[in-house]
């Protein structure tokens with residue numbers, strides 16, 4: 239018999255969604271009908287327990303994909319399963335096992351104290367009083383909600399509200415957490431607090447996380463896997479660790495020698511970019527997929543004593559931007 243762990247948390251097969259748009263053309267009567275292919279054949283399996291950063295430029299199709307995953311929108315092509323369910327017809331069952339935060343949209347009751355929203359949500363999810371209390375206590379501590387639990391939501395700052403939103407999404411201990419721009423508009427401290435709690439909660443409960451964001455630090459802190467979408471299709475899908483290598487982005491090794499030396503030899507395919515500080519500092523560029531740091535250091539160390547070194551990585555953010563640019 240298959241267990242929940244065997245079933246992919248998310249399975250998208252050639253998933254597509256078109257929007258029909260009608261535009262008025264200047265000087266003409268009536269409207270012209272056009273079709274926008276927002277999602278254009280995405281195939282993706284996310285295993286239970288994985289954490290995926292789903293990133294792309296504005297208009298790449300991220301929100302449309304999430305709306306299909308949560309049963310808000312019907313696909314116009316292909317298929318999908320979320321926790322083994324078909325999202326549109328099984329939207330209510332799915333809501334019991336999935337927690338969702340749409341950064342721009344609230345699921346809290348604006349005029350009620352934050353605490354009361356949790357009461358309503360607990361009743362909707364049919365939590366027992368004991369389940370409600372213990373989970374809320376955990377969320378209040380983890381997300382630092384105690385200072386404003388009794389304040390109406392409309393009086394909360396953006397950072398407080400987002401913490402409140404996250405608690406609302408996690409109250410029923412969902413197996414799958416889908417977050418659309420959870421840290422948008424937050425200051426650094428609030429962002430870090432939110433990320434810290436998400437990491438802890440995931441470590442404790444083994445949840446699957448699917449996250450869209452424009453902040454690559456969210457992905458670096460929270461995700462093992464990166465999926466980059468561009469014009470509705472997958473442009474990169476792989477481990478975050480291997481991302482730089484897969485793109486062939488050069489890394490930089492800066493070696494300080496104990497004694498000055500005008501030249502050092504490097505293996506084929508490795509470039510000495512600059513020799514500085516009268517021969518003490520050598521800047522070396524290499525491709526991480528072809529050359530490994532220990533072998534490079536051994537090669538240089540055989541010629542001269544190494545006093546110090548630093549290793550530079552290209553920023554993930556820059557690489558993602560490069561993928562968008564290539565896609566265009």
Ligand SMILES: Nc1ncnc2c1ncn2[C@@H]1O[C@H](COP(=O)(O)OP(=O)(O)OP(=O)(O)O)[C@@H](O)[C@H]1O
Pocket residue numbers: 257258259274275276277294295296297298299300301302303
């Ligand atoms: N209701 C709609 N009607 C027509 N076109 C739409 C609709 N919703 C989205 N689109 C178009 O579909 C494409 C994908 O939009 P979507 O919101 O999914 O992108 P996104 O990656 O989430 O962007 P962002 O990062 O800006 O939120 C865009 O070209 C957008 O203009």
